[in-house]
Amino acid sequence: MAKKKLHRIINIGFVMVFFALITWGIFQLPRIVEAFYSTIVVSGAYLGIWMGLKVTLALTMAGALLGTFFGALICSMRMSNIRSLQILGQILVAVLRGTPVVMLLMFLYFFVFVGNYIEAMYVAMLGYGLNTGSHMAEIFRTSIEAINPREIEAARMLGFSRSRAFFFITLPQSWKIAKPIYESCIVSLIQWTSVAGYISVTELTRIVNGLGSRTGNPFFALFLGIVIYLGLAYTVRFIFWIDNKRGLAQ
Amino acid sequence: MIKVENLHKNYGELRVLNGIDADIDEGECIAIIGGSGAGKSVFLRSMAMLEIPDQGTIWIEGENITTPGFNLNKMREKMGMVYQGFHLFSHLNVLDNITLAPRKILGMSQPKAQQKAMELLEMVGLTAKAKAMPQQLSGGQCQRIAIARCLAMNPKIILFDEPTSALDPTMVGEVLAIIRKLLGRGITMLIVTHEMGFAQDVASRIFYMDEGIIYEQGSPERIFNSPQLPKTKNFIQKLKLFSYEIVSKDFDLIAMVASIDQFCQKYGLTKEHIFTAQLLLEEIVTSLLRKCYTDRQPDIQFTIEYAEFTKKLKLFIVYRGESINIIEEGMDEIQRMILTGKSESYTHSYDSGANHLKMII
Numbered sequence: 001m002a003k004k005k006l007h008r009i010i011n012i013g014f015v016m017v018f019f020a021l022i023t024w025g026i027f028q029l030p031r032i033v034e035a036f037y038s039t040i041v042v043s044g045a046y047l048g049i050w051m052g053l054k055v056t057l058a059l060t061m062a063g064a065l066l067g068t069f070f071g072a073l074i075c076s077m078r079m080s081n082i083r084s085l086q087i088l089g090q091i092l093v094a095v096l097r098g099t100p101v102v103m104l105l106m107f108l109y110f111f112v113f114v115g116n117y118i119e120a121m122y123v124a125m126l127g128y129g130l131n132t133g134s135h136m137a138e139i140f141r142t143s144i145e146a147i148n149p150r151e152i153e154a155a156r157m158l159g160f161s162r163s164r165a166f167f168f169i170t171l172p173q174s175w176k177i178a179k180p181i182y183e184s185c186i187v188s189l190i191q192w193t194s195v196a197g198y199i200s201v202t203e204l205t206r207i208v209n210g211l212g213s214r215t216g217n218p219f220f221a222l223f224l225g226i227v228i229y230l231g232l233a234y235t236v237r238f239i240f241w242i243d244n245k246r247g248l249a250q
Numbered sequence: 251m252i253k254v255e256n257l258h259k260n261y262g263e264l265r266v267l268n269g270i271d272a273d274i275d276e277g278e279c280i281a282i283i284g285g286s287g288a289g290k291s292v293f294l295r296s297m298a299m300l301e302i303p304d305q306g307t308i309w310i311e312g313e314n315i316t317t318p319g320f321n322l323n324k325m326r327e328k329m330g331m332v333y334q335g336f337h338l339f340s341h342l343n344v345l346d347n348i349t350l351a352p353r354k355i356l357g358m359s360q361p362k363a364q365q366k367a368m369e370l371l372e373m374v375g376l377t378a379k380a381k382a383m384p385q386q387l388s389g390g391q392c393q394r395i396a397i398a399r400c401l402a403m404n405p406k407i408i409l410f411d412e413p414t415s416a417l418d419p420t421m422v423g424e425v426l427a428i429i430r431k432l433l434g435r436g437i438t439m440l441i442v443t444h445e446m447g448f449a450q451d452v453a454s455r456i457f458y459m460d461e462g463i464i465y466e467q468g469s470p471e472r473i474f475n476s477p478q479l480p481k482t483k484n485f486i487q488k489l490k491l492f493s494y495e496i497v498s499k500d501f502d503l504i505a506m507v508a509s510i511d512q513f514c515q516k517y518g519l520t521k522e523h524i525f526t527a528q529l530l531l532e533e534i535v536t537s538l539l540r541k542c543y544t545d546r547q548p549d550i551q552f553t554i555e556y557a558e559f560t561k562k563l564k565l566f567i568v569y570r571g572e573s574i575n576i577i578e579e580g581m582d583e584i585q586r587m588i589l590t591g592k593s594e595s596y597t598h599s600y601d602s603g604a605n606h607l608k609m610i611i
Contacts, residue, residue: 148337148340150333150335150337151337151338151339151340153300153337154331154333154337154338154339154396155339155351156300156323156326157298157300157326157329157330157331158326158327158330158350158351158355158399158400158403159323159324159326159327159351159355159403160323160351160354160355161323164354168350168354169339169341172341173340173341176341
């Protein structure tokens with residue numbers, strides 16, 4: 001009996017707290033909107049955020065494209081018949097994948113390209129390309145190795161050359177296997193672009209951070225930043241979802 | 251058409267091909283038989299240069315395909331291969347599996363390739379499956395599609411590498427029927443097979459492989475009915491045996507029937523054969539238990555002997571005790587009728603405390 005009563009009191013307590021919060025929120029709403037308006041819109045901060053977003057997007061796209069390119073390159077090294085290329089591929093994967101992205105970026109910017117007056121942006125693109133490439137190389141390799149070699153042999157017996165058999169048989173099948181991991185690789189790339197500020201690239205996180213310290217009110221800037229990153233991640237998800245749907249429809 | 255000279259292939263220490271010579275004319279159908287490890291598949295695969303021979307030459311239509319730098323892709327367009335494991339392209343449906351090569355290699359237009367594919371599907375009796383994915387098909391259907399895929403390239407030579415070995419016994423027939431249809435179309439066929447009856451029916455020549463060479467070759471009649479060399483004789487007349495012993499009254503009848511079934515399935519006996527063997531043995535064993543071993547533990551042994559080539563099944567039943575012909579003396583009218591009806595002949599003899607019953611099915 002006593003237990004039941006206790007439960008009831010707790011339930012009522014929860015409901016009351018919930019309503020209290022909502023009421024407080026409703027009364028506070030104009031102030032929140034006002035504060036948001038003044039920190040983000042009136043101050044012109046949204047322009048900065050838009051700039052940052054563009055940089056983040058550029059970094060992501062360049063990272064993904066270069067990453068796919070480097071990934072394919074390293075993957076073909078690892079799968080080649082030449083022993084020295086195989087070892088080189090293994091070393092590249094081990095080094096690039098094992099190094100934290102920030103370290104890699106700083107190494108490139110402050111050591112490799114120092115004094116060459118190459119813009120930080122391009123260095124960052126290269127860094128992300130290399131890092132993503134090392135991950136993608138392994139994704140590609142495992143998904144190519146998952147293909148039944150006898151199917152490729154069957155294609156060769158029909159007269160397909162090595163490269164055409166790869167293009168018509170291996171590639172479509174391994175792409176299907178690689179896709180989900182490839183997608184999550186790009187999503188994590190988006191998030192890793194947030195450290196490009198270390199080598200003075202003004203991307204979204206750097207802008208948001210600056211905005212917070214300048215206005216003394218980091219909440220709105222951070223909140224907006226998180227929402228934008230989430231939006232980007234879901235955009236990627238959406239693109240792959242559409243692609244999947246199209247694939248299923250065929 | 252195909253000429254092979256002194257073909258050698260080693261894997262490390264293992265000598266697989268040991269100097270093969272062969273001459274095959276256009277339109278011939280060669281069945282390659284032999285024990286496992288005799289190098290049949292390696293020989294077949296080296297015809298397509300899927301295994302690179304260590305030594306020796308292969309001429310196809312007068313061209314030496316073993317020359318380094320020879321355009322193998324061009325040569326393989328004229329040559330088809332059907333595998334034990336089908337190896338259909340798993341990301342494409344049946345129709346695309348068949349049309350891919352004609353479209354991409356021969357440059358055929360999509361509608362033309364599809365039309366041709368549908369004709370081939372009709373030939374193998376699978377038009378209804380044109381849109382199915384390979385994973386949805388049975389083994390026999392997959393193999394028929396694989397044959398259609400190979401035919402779509404109008405090959406002059408088809409290599410069959412144990413086309414029915416991976417199939418359920420019930421599906422072997424449908425695939426063999428398709429291969430039979432290809433006879434007389436001028437396609438040169440090389441078939442590695444364990445289906446002796448099929449080999450005898452369709453082949454124009456039999457290659458018996460052993461010791462890494464074509465040990466003996468000749469017409470099916472010669473190889474199967476009067477093989478000349480000792481190893482061929484041994485292989486052709488080889489018998490498959492299965493023995494079972496019953497020494498306790500509460501033996502496991504179900505297990506016995508199941509193991510007979512397993513043995514028969516393994517050697518590809520027909521359903522009727524299997525059923526008859528099971529029925530006869532079951533009847534005899536139960537009658538024996540009822541008649542002879544009422545007061546003591548049974549002592550029954552039986553052996554099934556299957557001559558792979560003649561497809562004859564023999565049952566030998568040995569039971570210890572007094573002389574008694576169980577079929578004459580231990581069965582009722584109906585049982586006797588079944589037994590004599592199902593078996594071709596039977597004999598009974600008694601020798602030093604043991605009854606011997608021989609039956610031929």
